[in-house]
Amino acid sequence: MTAIVFAGQSYALADGESVLDALLRAGHAIPHGCRAGVCQACLLQSDEAPPANTQRGLSSAQKSLNYFLSCQCQPPASLSAQAVDQAGQRVSGVVREKSWLNQRVLRLRIEAPLDFKAGQYVTLWQSAQLARSYSLAGSPNPQNLLELHIRHYPDGAFSAWAAEQLKVGDALDIQGPLGQCVYSAPANQALLLIGMGTGLAPLCGIVQDALAQGHSAPIQLIAAARNGADLYYLDELSALAAQHPQLGITWLAQHANQATPPAVAIGDVYTHVKTHFASLKGYQVYLCGAASFVAKMRKQCFLSGAGMADILVDSFVPFATTKT
Amino acid sequence: MSIFEKIGGEAAVNAAVDVFYRNVLMDERISHFFDSIDMASQHQKQKAFMTMAFGGPNHYTGADMRKAHAHMKLTEEHFTAVAENLIAALKELNVAQEHIDEIIAVCLSVKDDVLNVPPAA
Numbered sequence: 001m002t003a004i005v006f007a008g009q010s011y012a013l014a015d016g017e018s019v020l021d022a023l024l025r026a027g028h029a030i031p032h033g034c035r036a037g038v039c040q041a042c043l044l045q046s047d048e049a050p051p052a053n054t055q056r057g058l059s060s061a062q063k064s065l066n067y068f069l070s071c072q073c074q075p076p077a078s079l080s081a082q083a084v085d086q087a088g089q090r091v092s093g094v095v096r097e098k099s100w101l102n103q104r105v106l107r108l109r110i111e112a113p114l115d116f117k118a119g120q121y122v123t124l125w126q127s128a129q130l131a132r133s134y135s136l137a138g139s140p141n142p143q144n145l146l147e148l149h150i151r152h153y154p155d156g157a158f159s160a161w162a163a164e165q166l167k168v169g170d171a172l173d174i175q176g177p178l179g180q181c182v183y184s185a186p187a188n189q190a191l192l193l194i195g196m197g198t199g200l201a202p203l204c205g206i207v208q209d210a211l212a213q214g215h216s217a218p219i220q221l222i223a224a225a226r227n228g229a230d231l232y233y234l235d236e237l238s239a240l241a242a243q244h245p246q247l248g249i250t251w252l253a254q255h256a257n258q259a260t261p262p263a264v265a266i267g268d269v270y271t272h273v274k275t276h277f278a279s280l281k282g283y284q285v286y287l288c289g290a291a292s293f294v295a296k297m298r299k300q301c302f303l304s305g306a307g308m309a310d311i312l313v314d315s316f317v318p319f320a321t322t323k324t
Numbered sequence: 325m326s327i328f329e330k331i332g333g334e335a336a337v338n339a340a341v342d343v344f345y346r347n348v349l350m351d352e353r354i355s356h357f358f359d360s361i362d363m364a365s366q367h368q369k370q371k372a373f374m375t376m377a378f379g380g381p382n383h384y385t386g387a388d389m390r391k392a393h394a395h396m397k398l399t400e401e402h403f404t405a406v407a408e409n410l411i412a413a414l415k416e417l418n419v420a421q422e423h424i425d426e427i428i429a430v431c432l433s434v435k436d437d438v439l440n441v442p443p444a445a
Contacts, residue, residue: 034372034382034384036375036381036382037381038375038380038381040368057334057371295363298363299349299363302345302363303346303350307338307342308341308345308363308367313364
């Protein structure tokens with residue numbers, strides 16, 4: 001019998017009934033719209049590969065994360081599903097390493113049993129009341145270490161706590177993984193990745209993932225920041241580029257200061273991209289950083305010819321009223 | 325057979341919506357309507373609209389179109405601008421003129437709803 005397993009419960013599907021209709025009938029509030037597979041309001045996520053017809057029109061990233069259109073889904077066998085981005089189970093992690101990447105960016109390495117794809121993000125819980133989301137830097141590894149780059153704000157509720165009080169050996173709850181800014185391009189598609197500030201974190205993982213999967217077309221990574229001193233991982237990424245001729249890295253700062261490393265070019269990131277990537281037709285583009293940067297750069301890249309489905313973003317949204 | 329199927333189904337719509345949306349964002353008559361919206365969700369809405377205009381699978385109603393545009397205080401000029409951008413996009417993708425005519429006829433059928441013209445008594 002065909003059934004849908006949702007929130008731990010199994011519901012039998014009536015003849016010709018979609019997953020969406022079965023869940024609505026069972027009283028679940030699933031957002032939905034056109035019921036024709038077009039509006040994508042009814043997206044759900046499965047642990048297993050859903051039927052191909054239920055992924056029509058989705059991006060390759062969404063497909064690789066097993067997203068599917070519940071209004072189009074009449075599974076041949078029982079299928080498990082959950083709301084998109086609530087997949088995030090909550091697990092307990094232990095801080096294994098704490099260090100500073102520069103004056104403002106704290107690196108945490110937390111051991112936690114969490115399956116993720118490079119480019120996704122997690123929510124960290126300081127207490128039952130205080131949580132913040134951070135992108136995962138780097139790729140899944142045998143040590144189960146999650147690497148996070150945390151921009152320190154002295155008056156930030158979470159980041160000040162993480163900088164001043166959190167210690168190696170402390171436990172904290174982690175929820176995730178969330179997000180769909182993951183490597184999903186064919187090996188021969190040119191990639192452009194642009195990170196602003198700690199937007200570099202998820203891009204590090206995406207680049208590693210692309211290289212590990214044998215990406216052969218050029219991979220251009222632009223690490224941008226307001227000040228040269230805000231940039232980090234110059235040596236690590238330069239070493240990676242030296243090993244992989246298809247990887248090119250540009251360091252870009254809006255303003256020079258005394259601590260600006262010599263490899264860093266001075267300039268405006270929007271102008272730089274416009275000048276060096278006049279046509280982005282055929283590229284897959286990854287944009288990570290503050291929401292304002294991502295919105296402006298997404299529009300610019302789209303107008304320069306990148307297809308909408310080929311622009312993947314990880315947009316940092318300020319939490320509530322206090323920034324972290 | 326609907327135009328949606330004749331011009332190549334979803335792949336054609338995917339190509340058309342990028343070209344159309346790019347045209348719209350660069351058109352000074354209407355680009356300001358799109359300044360502060362989420363591009364990805366707007367893109368998805370435009371895809372749903374074009375699927376409807378092409379006679380593809382959809383559940384669009386006049387009431388939806390009216391509700392979605394009511395707060396925007398649109399004029400004839402705005403409607404014309406959108407229609408011109410759509411025609412330009414279809415021409416760029418080499419859609420046959422007879423199909424373009426049919427697609428525009430669908431657009432005209434929802435014009436009163438988009439411009440929030442009170443229904444005739």
